[in-house]
Amino acid sequence: MNNNAQKFQEDAARICADSTHRQIIGTALDKYAQGRDKKIAEFQNWEQARESAAQIKQEGLDDMEALLRTLTKKLTKRGTHVYRAPTGADACRIVLNILKQNGAKTMVKSKSMTSEEIHLNEALEKEGYRPIESDLGEFIVQLRQEPPYHIVFPAMHLTRYQISDLFRDKLGCEPTENPEELTMIARKNLRREYVQADVGFTGANFAVAETGMISVTENEGNSRLSASLPKIMITLIGIEKVVPRMQDLSLLLPMLATVGAAQSISCYNTLYSGPRQPDECDGPEEYHVILLDNGRSRLAKDSTFREILRCIRCGSCINVCPIYRNVGGHAYNATYPGPIGSVLMPQLFDMQTYKHLSFACSLCGACRDMCPVKINLPHLLLKNREAASTTQPKFFEKLAFKAMSLLFNKPLFWKWGKRMGWIGQKFHPLIEGSVIDPAQCWTATRKAPKLKWKSFKDLWKKHSK
């Protein structure tokens, strides 16, 4: 077992046993689910909407390179600098260069999971720059020096009391348990940063090729401030986010809001197409758009896995996942947790490092039923498992399955296997659940079911005579 897998087992076991944690997450997710279902009911035909959304995103993928060319052309025409970053390191370098060339020191950021994926903050801090997270949840987890707990709700694991303590310790303010007052504290701190920051940075939800625009969805207005107050604006976007037409957003934006945050539409939806034009009174002086590949174009060519690139990062698969509900967001130790991450992390990054995540799933399929772009997540997890077991099988596991096929294929072996099991289980209570129990992985937490002396095959034989 590699270190990552071992750490996952340990963290998962620890968090599963924490009933307070389970209750916080369960309450939050139940409340979200109620709201989400109400919003889904507002659609005339949700299933048809999912079908259409899947088609739109698939169309974007099928035609990705051509659409990216159109997007780049249109953005460039309005004075935007567009870069294509093959890897995360390349993207970090591009951002660093922009900061260096402009003598910048601080960069105010709105929420971007793609920047988490490439570890942009660490790269910036290493070079002495100061990235400031401006999304409330991200602001909180940045103060705690921990990664986001969830791709949409970064601080959902924290209570208002914990946030109050954090603000008192890190910002030196009076403790308060009032969520509005806590928000105002963050706001007061951040307003100063927007005005002083040299560069503003945003992630993006979609890119519209037809008009050459970057679509950013948010609820706090922090992204708009990041985009309009500093002189320089940078957007980092995964290449798979491109869609063909402006009209596509009329479906994708409400769907994202519905399953992402149980809203009809997010509070602020903004389209950026370039720096301030001569006849405009506001906007940044420079606009830089970084198109991140980082394994995506390779995945787009994989006929089995390409559908994973339809993902719009709404987090709805995470919110219905019973595994996530029990182990929480940090145990995964991955940028993208939950079902989407368990498919994506081994595929986008390294199979051997992340393959255990593909096995950490009961294949219940709740994620697939909720996915707004109809990604068959459980089936892709099965494919990941096959890839993992083919490329680097575990010796004893493979041996066990070979033995099992022998046991199942030879009626005599099967018959006597059951009989021997029946005899063996007479002695099982002596060690059941203890460390020397060979079935300890089951019996430590569950009573073992009992084998019957007369199996169905025996009963059937007698019956059919």
Place this chain on the structure above:
Amino acid sequence: MKITLFAPCFMDAMFPDVAMNAVKIFESLGHQVDAPEELACCGQPAFNTGYWDEARNVASKVVERLCDVEALVLPSGSCTAMIHKFYPELFKGTSLEEKANRLAAHTWEFSDFLVTRLGVTDLGASFPAKVTFHDGCHGLRELGIHDQPRALLSKVRGLTLIEMERVQCCGFGGTFSAKFPSISSSMGESKVAMVMKTGADYVVSNDSSCLMHFQGVADKQRKLIKSIHLIDLLVRHE
């Protein structure tokens, strides 16, 4: 009609009465039943763990033996999903592809077969108790079986069905339960709590593996829940 019943490996060894009761139900409806003695498992454990060669090794025997039967019925949503949904994928591009597809087309889960194929909902059972129903995930989401078992329960005399607050996996997941015991048991615990919250006397399911899992969790924690397979309930006359 000639119905072929395939009792999955764990049912053959641990819950033989469930499969025998399925035989009795079909025979009481006037059908002829066959149960292949040389088959033990559908190959799902190996398949779900990524060992597709080993899975094919077991599954090919099932395909060869059953591809031409009139109707194959399994008293488990999970094993039915394996044959109906995943065999075509497992045998794609092999010499057994056509036979696997043929087999998949006439493979049924028990409650689905009774209600959809045979059009039977009332088996004359009576079971005066409050019950709650657990949907096995494979049956529910791979095969779309939800209304069928409820239709059967609705005709059981004296029975009251109380639904749980949420549809959620019991945490079994085959080899997942052994590979990640802490997560799996934690999910099982949530399920036990959900079952107990309904105040039902029994929890019913069309999958023995789910029942085995959360009954095991409940027994270990000395929490009193009684589980019963749908088929066992349908032969009760109390």
